[in-house]
Amino acid sequence: MTSYTLRSASPAKTRCDAVVVGVRQGSGGPELDEAGADVAKAYGRKLRPLLASLGVTGKTGEVLKVPTSGALPSPLLVLVGLGKKQDATAVRRAAGVAARAVTNAASVALALPADTPELVRAVTEGYELGAYTFTTYKKEAKSTAPGELVVLSPGARRKEVVAAFEEARVVTRAVAATRDWVNVPPGDLTPPLFADAVVAATKELTKGRGAPKVGIRVLDEEELAELGCGGILGVGAGSSAPPRLVELTYAPKGAKHHLALVGKGITFDSGGLTIKPAASMNEMKSDMAGAAAVVQATYAIAALGLPVRVSTFAPMAENMVSGSSIRPGDVLTTYGGRTVEVSNTDAEGRLVLADALVRATELAPDAIVDVATLTGHMVVALGDRVSGVMGSDEVVADVLAAAATAGEDMWPMPIPEVMSERITSSKVADLAQHDWIRWGGGLFAAAFLREFTAGIPWAHLDIAGPSFNSGSAWGHVTPGGTGVAVATLVDLARAVAER
Secondary structure (H helix, E strand, O other), X not given: OOEEEEEOOOOOOOOOOEEEEEEEEEOOEEEEOHHXXXXXXXXXXXXXXXXXXXXXXXXXXXXXXXXXXXXOOOOEEEEEEEEOOOOHHHHHHHHHHHHHHOOOOOEEEEEOOOOOHHHHHHHHHHHHHXXXXXXXXXXXXXXXXXXXXXXXXXXXXXXXXXXXXXXXXXXXXHHXXXXXXXHOOHHHOOHHHHHHHHHHHHHHHHOOOOOOOOEEEEXXXXXXXXXXXXXXXXXXXXXXXXXXXXXXXXXXOOOOXXXXXXXXXXXXXXXXXXXXXXXXXXXXXXXXXXXXXXXXXXXXXXXXXXXXXXEEXXXXXXXXXXXXXXXXXXXXEOOOOOEEEOOOOOXXXXXXXXXXXXXHHOOOOOEEXXXXXXXXHHHHHHOOOOEEEEEOHHHHHHHHHHHHHHOOOXXXXXXXXXHHHHHOOOOOXXXXXXXXXXXXXXXXXXXXXXXXXXXXXXXXXXXXXXXXXXXXXXXXXXXXXXXXXXXXXXHHHHHHHOO
């Protein structure tokens, strides 16, 4: 377990096993960032030839380890590229790269840009998330994380800087926990097991004097049937593991605003009878990333004591193939009574979200935000590192502003009016779940969800691409579940609370 400390010491005088310094791409070539000015002074005229001989460029993602040979009290100097812009995003990613470069060190000092609360947050989050590993299923997993991590900042004694440091630790724990849930094999996180995990996590969060108060209710398949949640029940009908709907409540005294969060929790998606190709199922344990994100964001909001009421809904189902699976052509009656004609059983996320969204509207929140690994169309449109945001203009703007401060890449997408014609095209039901038109599928899905929001200000986050990193680590993002949207939701709640 790594201990994190915030100090105002000089990196050239700090005794530790390794000191990390940023290198920026200056107009005259690579140069140490101002946070490492004392290190540059310690090396003197030898620094520039050293950087040149090592081929240092300062570009983003670059990392080099240099023995100090007595030039510094620390035996190892770690140089990480900051690129041309030393903003919070560059710092967060550089810290993540540094975390994976320094292994088996007892102590590490980070001398990256950290003279503002925003940069302290970026350094702290970047390093902790960049060091994340999932080792639950490793027989001989040995931690290579340092025993002590020191974040060096000239403002280490300022209240706002200390607050940013401490709050960053809360957010990173929530993101890491989201990654953990997403990375669990699907057979070990069926809907009942996922619901049990949320119950256990809620109990842990709320135990002890002074702990935040978060209420929880778990609806099983019988209760869902009594309520008429045909979307959740229909998707889960083909699995031997029955569906669940988990509802969390955080209602601090004095809260003037109410935010509802809804997250898609498909614990495994085979596609149902509209079955996926085999290769497309490999990462489908991650189809519950939206539910994991909204639950953990709620925990972080509560742990931070943000004065905003939060109601969270996580519909959980497993989309499997059996004799009891829903069929193309079936009509489901969703919670609230609207009927939906199913054309594609692999477009199941919108069905479970429909029930949960209507549940959320009954509480009359000021705004609703849903998070879902919803469509491959959004990956085609924006790639695998950018989430699409659609919905009411004011809520979309709030989400994008929160994403900017959280360091998560999101982009606004439209919901053209023609989509309303497509989703009402069914000849046998109120709504068409899918229409097999290739173009604008992600926008169609958002328009479908909008039908269940009762006109309440709402935003939909399609995280299908960024929720799971199937490649190598980059910046602070490690392979597997990424925990995307957690930090954005926390910053959104903070902004709402401050109004």
